[in-house]
Amino acid sequence: MKDDCAKDRNPSRRGFLFAAGGAAAATVGLGAGAVAASDMATPPPSDPRGVVEPFWGAHQGGILTLPQSHSYFAAFDIATDQRAAVEKLLRDWTVAAARLANGEPVEPISMARAIAAVAARRAQGEPVDPDYESDEVRLDSGETAGMLPARLTVTFGFGPSLFVKDGKDRFGLAARRPEALIDLPRFNGDQLKADLTGGDLSVQACADDPQVAFHAVRQLVRLAYGVAQVRWAQAGFLGSPADPAAPPRNLMGFKDGTNNLSTRNSAGMDKFIWVAADAPDWMRGGSYLVARRIRIALEHWDRMKLAFQEQTIGRHKMSGAPIGKAKETDDVELDRVDKDGNPIIPENAHIRLAAPANNDGTQILRRGYSYNDGVNFTAERWPPWRQGMEYDAGLFFLCYQGDPRSGFVKIFERMSKFDMMNQFVTHTGSGIFACPGGAAEGGFIGERLFSA
Numbered sequence: 098m099k100d101d102c103a104k105d106r107n108p109s110r111r112g113f114l115f116a117a118g119g120a121a122a123a124t125v126g127l128g129a130g131a132v133a134a135s136d137m138a139t140p141p142p143s144d145p146r147g148v149v150e151p152f153w154g155a156h157q158g159g160i161l162t163l164p165q166s167h168s169y170f171a172a173f174d175i176a177t178d179q180r181a182a183v184e185k186l187l188r189d190w191t192v193a194a195a196r197l198a199n200g201e202p203v204e205p206i207s208m209a210r211a212i213a214a215v216a217a218r219r220a221q222g223e224p225v226d227p228d229y230e231s232d233e234v235r236l237d238s239g240e241t242a243g244m245l246p247a248r249l250t251v252t253f254g255f256g257p258s259l260f261v262k263d264g265k266d267r268f269g270l271a272a273r274r275p276e277a278l279i280d281l282p283r284f285n286g287d288q289l290k291a292d293l294t295g296g297d298l299s300v301q302a303c304a305d306d307p308q309v310a311f312h313a314v315r316q317l318v319r320l321a322y323g324v325a326q327v328r329w330a331q332a333g334f335l336g337s338p339a340d341p342a343a344p345p346r347n348l349m350g351f352k353d354g355t356n357n358l359s360t361r362n363s364a365g366m367d368k369f370i371w372v373a374a375d376a377p378d379w380m381r382g383g384s385y386l387v388a389r390r391i392r393i394a395l396e397h398w399d400r401m402k403l404a405f406q407e408q409t410i411g412r413h414k415m416s417g418a419p420i421g422k423a424k425e426t427d428d429v430e431l432d433r434v435d436k437d438g439n440p441i442i443p444e445n446a447h448i449r450l451a452a453p454a455n456n457d458g459t460q461i462l463r464r465g466y467s468y469n470d471g472v473n474f475t476a477e478r479w480p481p482w483r484q485g486m487e488y489d490a491g492l493f494f495l496c497y498q499g500d501p502r503s504g505f506v507k508i509f510e511r512m513s514k515f516d517m518m519n520q521f522v523t524h525t526g527s528g529i530f531a532c533p534g535g536a537a538e539g540g541f542i543g544e545r546l547f548s549a
């Protein structure tokens with residue numbers, strides 16, 4: 098089936114317009130209603146930044162969600178061996194993420210409001226978390242005050258080391274580690290840095306505003322104090338084409354996402370993206386995230402002739418059409434040859450190696466973001482072995498799949514050896530995370546993992 102990806106890029110219909118004061122989620126530690134409506138902004142009726150992506154549901158947000166323009170990813174190391182503390186953290190994170198997605202601060206922004214909220218609870222005979230007594234009251238950092246929800250989604254994941262780390266079953270979860278949550282093998286050309294790789298927990302915040310995405314992760318980091326700390330983080334962005342139905346271009350200048358699996362294809366999502374029915378119960382409605390921080394040697398790429406760039410990808414740069422075709426949506430015909438019998442799309446072009454036809458029909462849902470982290474002294478590993486100050490920029494490749502063994506690993510094993518693109522890209526960071534299903538209101542993400 099040919100997916101019509103362009104239609105996927107229409108604004109979300111699942112979201113709803115934000116209304117200040119309409120929130121029902123409990124505040125972390127303080128209880129419902131602690132955050133005054135005046136801590137929240139009211140959008141003009143047609144402002145798309147006012148759209149709220151629903152937080153509660155069978156699946157976590159941020160997977161099927163129409164990609165937002167910005168993302169902030171963080172992987173965490175857990176700093177305790179107390180299972181109850183991790184469970185409480187996930188509870189607090191869930192409540193906080195639901196509030197943030199709704200455009201609300203996690204806690205009040207002003208001390209006066211926070212103290213008033215505590216007093217009101219006490220007056221009604223409601224329990225108050227001792228952490229929130231008078232001057233111990235914690236406040237949201239406040240940098241999104243007056244801002245809109247910007248379609249924020251927060252997606253949580255569990256790394257292999259949550260289950261077993263250095264041979265230790267810290268939280269009594271070792272027996273519950275799914276087989277599909279493998280340790281990724283070492284791939285050809287990997288230059289992974291330990292401080293950009295792994296993590297016990299992952300949080301991916303995506304929003305149509307970079308400050309909203311960063312603020313969300315910052316609040317979760319604050320709530321994790323003493324329980325978990327950031328191991329590595331990555332900010333990302335997507336260009337926004339004038340035509341909202343067009344896919345964004347990556348930093349190589351090519352349209353990226355043309356032949357992505359359509360999120361409207363629910364049979365395709367069930368087959369390739371959500372875990373299968375025989376997955377552990379706590380993963381039902383969930384998916385596996387593979388994250389790869391891929392540096393692109395932009396200086397080298399920029400000196401290549403256009404025709405060579407197009408051969409590398411297997412598509413025309415401007416139109417996005419497969420080589421030899423006119424339209425972006427034209428079918429990729431891998432069997433087509435020129436008058437001399439040579440394949441029109443080269444044997445080692447990126448789209449040929451990635452195509453389902455060459456990977457036992459497998460598909461993944463790509464949901465990556467470009468990144469730009471300034472410049473570093475870099476020694477290239479390909480001719481002309483350039484050395485000097487170069488961009489540390491590229492693609493923060495993120496993909497979801499029901500099983501990474503038949504998804505990312507299946508595709509990337511061959512690609513890492515033969516892709517023409519390899520002479521321009523270096524994988525410097527990596528992570529794999531089991532993203533459980535979503536939570537019903539009142540529950541928390543990962544509850545079924547911790548409840549048994």
Ligand code: HEM
Nearest residue numbers: 351352353354355356357391448451452453492508509522
């Ligand atoms: C810097 C790294 C990468 C860049 C710049 C890049 C860029 C692109 C571009 C421009 C396309 C063609 C348009 C499209 O269909 O979206 C494409 C297709 C694709 N890429 Fe990548 N990609 C990168 C890494 C990867 C990796 C690591 C994988 C997975 C292992 C991957 C999997 C795919 C797949 C499955 C397709 C669709 C192929 C098809 O069916 O036509 N890409 N990529």
